[in-house]
Every structure is written in C-alpha cells, then in structure tokens.
Amino acid sequence: MDIRRIFLENWPIKLASLVLAVTLWFYVTSKGKTEVSLTAPLELRNIPQGMVVVGDVPGSLELRLQGQERALRDIAAGKKVVGTVDLGRGKQGENIIHLSPDDIRKPSGVLVTHLSPFEITVKLDRLDRKSLRLKPVLTGSPAPGYRVRSVSTTPPRVTLEGPAGVIGSFAVLRTLPVDVSGMRKSSTVEARIDFQGKPVKVLEQDIGITITLQKERP
Secondary structure, three states: OOHHHHHHOOHHHHHHHHHHHHHHHHHHHHOOEEEEEEEEEEEEEOOOOOEEEEOOOOOEEEEEEEEEHHHHHHHHOOOOOEEEEEOOOOOOEEEEEEOOHHHEEOOOOOEEEEEEOOEEEEEEEEEEEEEEEEEOOEEOOOOOOEEEEEEEEEOOEEEEEEEHHHHOOOOOEEEOOEEOOOOOOOEEEEOOEOOOOOOOEEOOOOOEEEEEEEEOOO
C-alpha cells in the first residue's frame, strides 16, 4: 500500500475536510462558554508541625472563570471553588508563595483566566509555650464597711502557647478587670485573660479568681 498516495490523492478535498472538522470542533467546544468573576476563599494547608502562621494573609482570591454554562451554573448553585496553598515545605520566617490556576480547586472543564493576588507572603514562626504568673486585676470598691483582704487565682500560674516571637513579649499575664463594686461577700469568679489582642492562648481551663473580703471594724 502506497502511504504517500493515500495522503496526496485528492489532497485539496482532504485538506478542506480537515479544516472543516477543526472549525466544527472549535464551534462545538466553544458553544455556550461564558466567563464569571467571583471571590473564592484561600485555604492554607499542611502547615509544618510545630509552626504557626503569623501576620496577615489574604483570606480570599479574586478569580475570573471560563467554562460551559452548565459548569458555571453548578458553581452558582454552591459547588465550591477554593484556592489552596501548600505550606508543607514552608520555613520559619517569610515564605513567598506564587499562585497559579493549578492552585484553584474547581469543577472539571472550568478554566481560570485571571487570579489576584498571584503572589502572597506567609510568615511562619515556631510554636512555643511559656509558664507565666497570672495577675488578677480588680476594679471598683466593695460595699461600705468591707475591704478586699486578698485576691488569688487558681492556678496561680498558667501555660501560654503561641508564636515564639509573641510569647517572648509576655513577662506576666493579667486578667481582664473584675468589678467588685458593691460586693458584700467573698466569692470566686471565672477569670478571663487579657491577651492584649495577640494570637496566643492559655492551655489551662476553669481558671478562677478568688476574692476574699473582710468586714472593717467600726
């Protein structure tokens, strides 16, 4: 069999048929395609063990998607589109992450034609713990004829956990103010911690402040 003869015989007709087939393919695949813009959440995954994210990180991405109308209707109906960042190889300090369409989880057949931002900075710090004395803070005065004899916390020390750079700024941990105005008897109240707006937490639970009153002598 002469292969060249097969391809060259009536080649104008065969070329026209090929062009027509390609044109039809583009028409069929592009028919019904449209674009939508949306805001998608950004998820940080695989944070290295013993590390924590500090500082501001964008919580969402601005996307423009292209696809068949049916696929985009699925998105409008609630099928999630999510940006994901893998921090498995992240190191302590600033990590510059370049985002691409491959980082977007989306329905099959949908293309990402635009995303913003395309680069983010994620700062990682070592997760640390520190034992600190807990200092109770009172405000106001007991009822007339009474005074505060003593105030203590249970436990007297607590374990603070958070980024190493933040933990180091605490020398003592204070409670939020407890109002003793008009108090006439000793009591124990739940302690709320003053974290000064920093990303830390106390590991202990059921922390109490015991306020002991004494009646003044006339």
